[in-house]
Amino acid sequence: MSQPQAQPEYYVGQTDNIVDHWAQRTAQDCCAYLLPSLQPDMHILDVGCGPGSITLDLARHVPQGRVVGLDIAAAAPALQKARSRAAQEGIANATFDTGDGHALPYADATFDVAHSHQVLQSCRDPLQILRELRCVTKPGGFVAVRVWDSGSWIVHPPNDGVAAFRAMTGRVHAERGLGPYAGRNLHVWARQAGFDSSRVKITTSSWTFRTPGERAHIGGVMQAIGQESEFAQIALKKGYVTAEDPKKIRDGWQQWIDDEEGLSAVINFELLYHK
């Protein structure tokens, strides 16, 4: 555990439809690489838990154990959704805390598993979060991290609005020192953060969006990120986009959603570290 720091800025956006998109995720879909390592009495931490659908699913996998989901202060509405869902679904072994993954508010060697899904590619300092995840994990426990690799992201067929969206998000990431290759660098970051490489296993799994429902869902999220998120505000302020670009981006995603042949796929990289 290190000393607390100022809350970092998280700029992907937390509009209702972005958070509701995260809330559809399950442990089976997002951490199948971890599930075989779980024991029913384990104590799990889920950093950057958002609305907690994965967290609550993990709690079901450890009926004699417990799970803590943690997210930053700016995610308070998502954490509230997580708490309400736990109550509605009668899941008593999951709790939710506010805190920063760069300075976890837990003693060293507290958890059997420290998990994080889709956080490291857009945080202030991925190496620091990895160090913290390892610190709070007990010897013999596991660190489990999954991130996508936007450099592997296919949006087919391409169009100008989607290209403008990708250029905008790429520039905002780049100015924070985060490139489009988070996934393929996960093992490098782990080594730089002091993980023993011989105890690190890397696997991959992909997401595919092709049916009209899948396209409407993911395209709608991208429209929200392109128009309403902190991404869009930062990009406008920095002059990375013009005042007309949000409409162009929205129309580009709509064209892709409406295209019967539209398809999107991306590779996720998974790190499982046995401490």
Ligand SMILES: C[S@@+](CC[C@H](N)C(=O)[O-])C[C@H]1O[C@@H](n2cnc3c(N)ncnc32)[C@H](O)[C@@H]1O
């Ligand atoms: C893309 S969402 C993923 C949410 C959830 N893990 C999931 O996959 O459904 C990223 C989450 O990480 C949180 N986050 C970003 N930076 C963080 C930090 N430094 N500490 C804790 N959480 C953070 C965001 O607030 C957001 O809820």
